[in-house]
Amino acid sequence: MSEKIAYHNQREIGYIGLALLRQWLVGENEIIEQLYSDFSKILQLVEIDKQSVAILEGIRDGYDKWSKIYDLMPNILIDVEQPVVEQMLQGISGEKAIDIACGTGRCSSLLIDLGFAVTGVDLSKDMLKQAKRKSLDIDFHQIDINAEDLPFDKCSFDLATLLLALTHFKDISVPIQKMHDLLKPGGYCILSDIHPWIVELGGQADYIDEIGSMHFVRNYVHSHSKYIRAFNLVGFKIVDCQEPILEEEHIGKIASGFAVSKKTLVTALSGLPLALVWKLKKE
Ligand SMILES: C[S@@+](CC[C@H](N)C(=O)[O-])C[C@H]1O[C@@H](n2cnc3c(N)ncnc32)[C@H](O)[C@@H]1O
Incomplete structure (x- = not known):
């Protein structure tokens, strides 16, 4: 079931506010002037933007719909995350x-390239369909890992990955426990x-569909301490x-999607951490 939410240029106004906060006492006059100029322009657009709505999707439906364009749209989260994942996989x-x-198989194909026999699991049948179209030699399963027992032997894998999905879970301890159970001692x-x-700061998993409507899947905040507690509970050692x-x-890649200047977005967002990546070992 989906729900419609009006968005009122909220993000743009928020980014101007964030940029102003980051410039407080230490900023340059020229940038601050630009931020106020963007602010007065955006206030005039709010009435128009009141008519825009974003559609809140459940995880399964949201990704089924997203699957057709998932690999085609620019994804700056993947741009910053993937080099770190590749580095952590080395060795x-x-x-x-x-x-x-596994979604459309982005990480599964990296694992194939590293010589692993790969099993891929995902809740969305249509994300899996896209992954299967890539003809990768992977054993795919449609499973909700939150709800179902996994049909795999405990202590049977050398490596387990879970990329860009835990934020959709209210409770991260369940998937972390399941990954730990599946790994052999010494596995990563x-x-x-x-x-x-x-x-x-309002980051949701949003996308624009083929007819220009915005959809999103809800993200939850998981602090570092919450992760560390979940790792300690099962006995994962943090390697990196x-x-x-x-x-x-x-920021340049996404700036055209916002009704403020690129300079405002850069002032608000550059230097902020976009991804959090962990390498763990089962002792
Ligand atoms: C942002 S995509 C990431 C896909 C892939 N890991 C990647 O990084 O390219 C999130 C994926 O998590 C899957 N997902 C979310 N909750 C899930 C659950 N409870 N069980 C299995 N898959 C789930 C979604 O269906 C979606 O394919």
């Missing part, structure tokens, strides 16, 4: 890997997600943790 060896919430786990700061940041080049 992990073994035979079997499981990619949980790579987790990545949108950074909790960005979710706090990285927080790749947003640079001006990433």
